[in-house]
Amino acid sequence: AKNQGRNRYAFYTSDLTVTAQHRMEMENDMRRGLERNEFILHYQPKQDLASGNLNGVEALVRWQHPQRGLVDPDQFIPLAEETGLIVDLGRRIIDLACAQIADWRHAGLALPRVAINVSGVQLIGTQLVTDLRRALSEHDIPASLLELEITEDFVMNQNREAIHLLELFRDMNIQLAIDDFGTGYSSLAYLKELPLDTLKIDRSFVAGLPGSHHDAAISQTIIVLAHNLGMSVVAEGVETPEQRQLLLEQGCDSVQGYLISAPLPPTQFVTTFLKTVPS
Ligand code: C2E
Ligand code: CA
Numbered sequence: 001a002k003n004q005g006r007n008r009y010a011f012y013t014s015d016l017t018v019t020a021q022h023r024m025e026m027e028n029d030m031r032r033g034l035e036r037n038e039f040i041l042h043y044q045p046k047q048d049l050a051s052g053n054l055n056g057v058e059a060l061v062r063w064q065h066p067q068r069g070l071v072d073p074d075q076f077i078p079l080a081e082e083t084g085l086i087v088d089l090g091r092r093i094i095d096l097a098c099a100q101i102a103d104w105r106h107a108g109l110a111l112p113r114v115a116i117n118v119s120g121v122q123l124i125g126t127q128l129v130t131d132l133r134r135a136l137s138e139h140d141i142p143a144s145l146l147e148l149e150i151t152e153d154f155v156m157n158q159n160r161e162a163i164h165l166l167e168l169f170r171d172m173n174i175q176l177a178i179d180d181f182g183t184g185y186s187s188l189a190y191l192k193e194l195p196l197d198t199l200k201i202d203r204s205f206v207a208g209l210p211g212s213h214h215d216a217a218i219s220q221t222i223i224v225l226a227h228n229l230g231m232s233v234v235a236e237g238v239e240t241p242e243q244r245q246l247l248l249e250q251g252c253d254s255v256q257g258y259l260i261s262a263p264l265p266p267t268q269f270v271t272t273f274l275k276t277v278p279s
């Protein structure tokens with residue numbers, strides 16, 4: 001038994017060590033990946049429900065890892081947030097998106113607004129404003145082509161500073177959307193305080209449509225709430241024509257999801273969704 005206890009202790013310590021070591025390895029790996037430009041963006045279209053036209057696109061990061069292949073953001077964003085690397089990664093993401101927008105514009109393509117996901121960590125301090133201003137001027141693109149998707153967790157701790165930051169974005173003419181709306185723990189009070197343009201209905205509510213009365217009640221309520229507050233609504237994770245139909249009947253503005261398209265690499269996104277501006 002004594003031996004066993006010892007082993008158990010040894011097991012736990014080595015386990016903790018391995019975890020810490022694994023985290024450190026991953027952090028170093030991410031730094032290396034940043035240096036070697038291994039992070040890329042895929043693009044998912046947003047469709048206007050009434051017309052069927054493309055009316056937006058969301059940039060979603062992926063890690064093109066030399067050994068592990070294409071790695072999804074859920075595998076590295078949380079660690080990037082914990083370690084603060086998200087600031088450098090976030091700057092890279094902004095730069096990639098702005099460079100892409102500039103490329104598409106120079107190619108004479110008609111572009112909808114491009115949405116970038118922003119972590120709460122990036123909204124502490126004014127670094128993000130600096131990064132955005134620099135990227136916009138460097139790539140010479142209008143701020144009106146950008147939208148930021150932020151989550152409720154951030155606005156939940158609505159302090160003066162956070163509100164001020166969002167007001168800065170509004171003054172810059174950058175649109176703001178609340179991502180995963182309805183999944184956070186915040187009260188609705190912040191909705192009237194903040195300069196928001198769009199609410200995104202979380203995929204978890206869309207999944208039960210059209211069958212679930214509860215989910216239908218939630219999506220309908222979010223749509224009415226948004227419209228009454230002068231905001232537009234995007235439903236994410238739309239996978240079936242029946243879901244799209246119900247959302248259309250409920251007055252939702254736009255949809256996004258596999259029904260329209262999965263997120264695509266830039267070249268594929270262009271050929272499938274972008275058209276040359278008629279001259
Ligand atoms: P999100 O912002 O809520 O993005 C939606 C996620 O749902 C994406 O996963 C997208 O590929 C996936 N999705 C889209 N349509 C459908 C559908 O019809 N069905 C289903 N089941 N899924 C769908 P992805 O790309 O793996 O991103 C996961 C999360 O990682 C994002 O959730 C976002 O929170 C975060 N993320 C992604 N890119 C970035 C980024 O550039 N910066 C930051 N800070 N976070 C990011
Ligand atoms: Ca998003």
Ligand code: CA
Pocket residue numbers: 179180202203236
């Ligand atoms: Ca979501």
Ligand code: CA
Pocket residue numbers: 179180
């Ligand atoms: Ca999310």
